[in-house]
Each structure stands twice: as C-alpha cells, then as structure tokens.
Amino acid sequence: MNSELNLGRILGIQFRLHYSWFIIFILVTVFLAWQVFPPNLPNQPQPVYWAMGTITSLLFFASVLAHELAHSIVGRAHGIPIKSITLFIFGGAAHMTREADKASDELKMAVAGPISSLVIGGLFAAVWLFLRGSADQLALMALWLAQINVVLAVFNLLPGFPLDGGRVLRSLVWHFSGSYKRATKMATQAGRGVGYLIILGGIAIVLLYGDWLAGFWLALIGFFLESxxxxxxxxxxxxxxxKGFTASQVMVSDCRLVPGQTTVSQLVQEYATSSDKCLLVTDQGRAGGVLALHNIKSISQKDRDKTRLRDIARPLNRLPVAHPDQDVLAIVQQMNETDIDLMPVVSGGRVIGLITLDNLIAFVNSQDEFRI
Ligand SMILES: [Zn+2]
Structure with a gap:
C-alpha cells in the first residue's frame, strides 16, 4: 500500500490519496488556468488565473470526495462498513468491505453519490448567481464547479458497473428478478459496453475535433471502466x-515443517520442492510462523543467503486463524477487511493447512464452470 498517502480520517473513514491523483490534479489546474478562465475573463494577470485554477481544482476534488462520502455514509447506515475512500487518477472510490444484502440498500447507496453531486452543483450555481457582476473571478470559479458537478452526476449515472448507474441497474434487476447473480452479470456486462462506447467517444473526439488530450483521456477512462x-x-x-465450501475443502494441507534458522537459499536447495505451498517455520521445535510460496519468491536472489525464514515468516500468534469447517466466503471477507493475504487453518491447536488468495484462485480455476 505504498502507492497511497494516508491523510487521516473523515467521519471515521480512512481517507487516502493515490500518487496518481497528483497527475490529474495538475492536469485540471493547468486546463483551468490556460483554457477555461482566460477566454471567459480576459485581461487578468497570469498569477490570478493560476490561483483561480488551483483553488477551483482543489474544490473540484473536494466535491468528488463529498460524493464518495455520501455513498459511504448511506452504506454505513445500512450496515455496510466502509474501509476507506481513495482519490486517484480517474476520480474517487469508496472501498466497501462487502456488498449490500438487499437490492434496496444497494439502490440507496448508489444514488447517494450523484444526488450529492447535484446538490453541490446547485450550491455552486447559487454562489455564481449571488456573486455575478460583483466578484467575477469567484463567480466564474463557482460556475465551472456547478457545471462539473452536474457532469459528474450524469456521467456516474451511465448504466454500467462500476459506475453508480451500473449499481442502480444491478439493484433494479436484482429487485425484479430476485437473482443477485443475474443482476451482477447484466450490470458488469453493461459496464464493459459503456467502457467500449466511451473509448469510441474518445476516438470520435480525436477524429472530429482533433482534440488529442480530451480524446485520449476519455479513451483511458473507457479502458479503466471496461477492465x-x-x-x-x-x-x-x-x-x-x-459459496458453500469450507476452509478444509479449499486449503493447502500437508504443511512442511522447516527450522526458523534456515536461510531462503537453503530452503530452495535442500528442503522445499515446488509442490510445497505451505511452510511452517519452527522455533525450538514448535511451529511459530507460517510462510506461503509467494512470500519466498519476492525475496531477491542476492538477499536469499542472508535472509532467514524466521525473519520473513508471519508469527502465528498474530494472525487471525480459521477453523476447518468455517465458511470460505466469511474467511475471504475477513482477509479483505484486515488486508492479509494468508490465513492458517487450525484444528486442536495445530496448524493443519493454509488459505491464501493464490490458492483460492487456483481452486476456483480447477472448477470447470469458471468462465469469463
Ligand atoms: Zn459514485
């Protein structure tokens, strides 16, 4: 999670800035200071345009944040915990720890964002009306913010997942068909369609208007939505x-015991075979930590001689553990909430297996019905 800055909490929700956000912040600021403000308010000194651009850009992203907060507050009121809100290059995202249980909850949560954008747009429009003729710089900034918030609301209501409109579509199909699975399929397929249409729109803008930046940008957003x-x-x-599987059915079992002082090089040469996907690291004969194969792969060749397993193993007493007959979906949710990628399965005080995200995907791949 090094690609994000933690900026503290707003109403109890962790707020993060992804580094890619700085790119869009600079682009919006430059666009405003060069293209938007000078033609509409000529004869101002350059620093005035830059100040207007910077403040307007910050207020725009504050509006995006308010949009995501609206989703989060409504979600939380319906029992869906929100882990964090991130601003990144394509806008904002509220990270839920799980999906809604009821179609009506999903609908309310989805429309909260666009409604808040419309309300914010209305407030900026009122500021524009109030300041028009007396403080032209502020009025112009308010006018652009009013317009962009309406654009934000309308764009987000396009009916394709992951846009809010896609969630609205899913909740309606879910409500009327009673099938969450069918609704998700329809909303995500519609999302891919919307993504392709936006890419085409970007190409059309380049061909018809020769506006490379806007066209390229739109196409990038289309790609992002589609993927x-x-x-x-x-x-x-x-x-x-x-669904319906238990921990013992999907875990990697037969964990190999390896002493903690073993180095990664020794492990690779002497102990492990490529079929060992679960390693228990022992301390004075007792299992003290756990390792998955991908933990070892991430150690660089030159560090393998001096890295001992006890240094990289996850201590068992600090990891949440699963029971053999625990529901796998509950385990995935817990891994998601606590940001861990592996969980030991414990029976009678002994580790009998390991669940990792990698092995879950491998398990699913082994079932024939898995098709994209
Ligand atoms: Zn939204």
Whole structure:
C-alpha cells in the first residue's frame, strides 16, 4: 500500500490519496488556468488565473470526495462498513468491505453519490448567481464547479458497473428478478459496453475535433471502466463458486515443517520442492510462523543467503486463524477487511493447512464452470 498517502480520517473513514491523483490534479489546474478562465475573463494577470485554477481544482476534488462520502455514509447506515475512500487518477472510490444484502440498500447507496453531486452543483450555481457582476473571478470559479458537478452526476449515472448507474441497474434487476447473480452479470456486462462506447467517444473526439488530450483521456477512462467491470464480474463469479465450501475443502494441507534458522537459499536447495505451498517455520521445535510460496519468491536472489525464514515468516500468534469447517466466503471477507493475504487453518491447536488468495484462485480455476 505504498502507492497511497494516508491523510487521516473523515467521519471515521480512512481517507487516502493515490500518487496518481497528483497527475490529474495538475492536469485540471493547468486546463483551468490556460483554457477555461482566460477566454471567459480576459485581461487578468497570469498569477490570478493560476490561483483561480488551483483553488477551483482543489474544490473540484473536494466535491468528488463529498460524493464518495455520501455513498459511504448511506452504506454505513445500512450496515455496510466502509474501509476507506481513495482519490486517484480517474476520480474517487469508496472501498466497501462487502456488498449490500438487499437490492434496496444497494439502490440507496448508489444514488447517494450523484444526488450529492447535484446538490453541490446547485450550491455552486447559487454562489455564481449571488456573486455575478460583483466578484467575477469567484463567480466564474463557482460556475465551472456547478457545471462539473452536474457532469459528474450524469456521467456516474451511465448504466454500467462500476459506475453508480451500473449499481442502480444491478439493484433494479436484482429487485425484479430476485437473482443477485443475474443482476451482477447484466450490470458488469453493461459496464464493459459503456467502457467500449466511451473509448469510441474518445476516438470520435480525436477524429472530429482533433482534440488529442480530451480524446485520449476519455479513451483511458473507457479502458479503466471496461477492465474494472471485467474484474468485478470475475470477483462475483469467484464468490459464487466459493459459496458453500469450507476452509478444509479449499486449503493447502500437508504443511512442511522447516527450522526458523534456515536461510531462503537453503530452503530452495535442500528442503522445499515446488509442490510445497505451505511452510511452517519452527522455533525450538514448535511451529511459530507460517510462510506461503509467494512470500519466498519476492525475496531477491542476492538477499536469499542472508535472509532467514524466521525473519520473513508471519508469527502465528498474530494472525487471525480459521477453523476447518468455517465458511470460505466469511474467511475471504475477513482477509479483505484486515488486508492479509494468508490465513492458517487450525484444528486442536495445530496448524493443519493454509488459505491464501493464490490458492483460492487456483481452486476456483480447477472448477470447470469458471468462465469469463
Ligand atoms: Zn459514485
């Protein structure tokens, strides 16, 4: 999670800035200071345009944040915990720890964002009306913010997942058909369609108006939406396929015991075979930590001689553990909430297996119905 800055909490929700956000912040500021304000308010000194651009850009992203907060507050009021809100290059995202249980909850949560954008747009329009003729710089900034918030609301209501409109579509199909699975499939397929249309729109802007920046930008957003919709569909299929399975059915078992002082090089040469996907690291004969194969792969060649397993193993007493007959979906949710990628399965005080995200995906891949 090094690609994000933690900026503290707003109403109890962690607020993060992804580094890619700075790119869009600079682009919006430059666009405002060069293209938007000078033609509409000529004869101002350059620093005035830059100040207007910077403040307007910050207020725009504050509006995006308010949109995401609206989703989060309504979600939380319906029992859906929100882990964090991130601002990134394509806007904002509220990270829920799980999906809604009821179609009506999803609908309310989805429309909260666009409604808040419309309300904010209305407030800026009122400021514009009030300041028009007396404080032209502020009035112009308010006018642009009013317009962009309406654009934000309308764009987000396009009926394709992961946009809010896609969630509205899903909640309606879910409500009327009674099938969450069918609704998710329809909303994510619509999301891919919307993504492709936006890419085409970007190409059209380049061909018709020669505006490379706007066209390229729109196409990038289209690509992002299409791939997110595809990933969401895969995620929902994953959940569908894991439903009803227990930890002992999907875990990697037969963990090999390896002493903690073993180095990674020794492990690779002497102990492990490529079929060992679960390693228990012992301390004076007792299992004290756990390692998955991908933990070892991430150690660089030159560090392997001096890295001992006890240094990289996850201590068992600090990891949440699963019971053999625990529901896999509940385990996935817990891994998601606590940001861990592996969980030991414990029976009678002994580790009998390991669940990792990698092995869950491998398990699902081994079921024939898994199709994108
Ligand atoms: Zn939204």
């Amino acid at each position: 997110t919709a595809r990933a969401s569909y895969r995620q929902s299929q994953l959940q569908e396929l894991l």
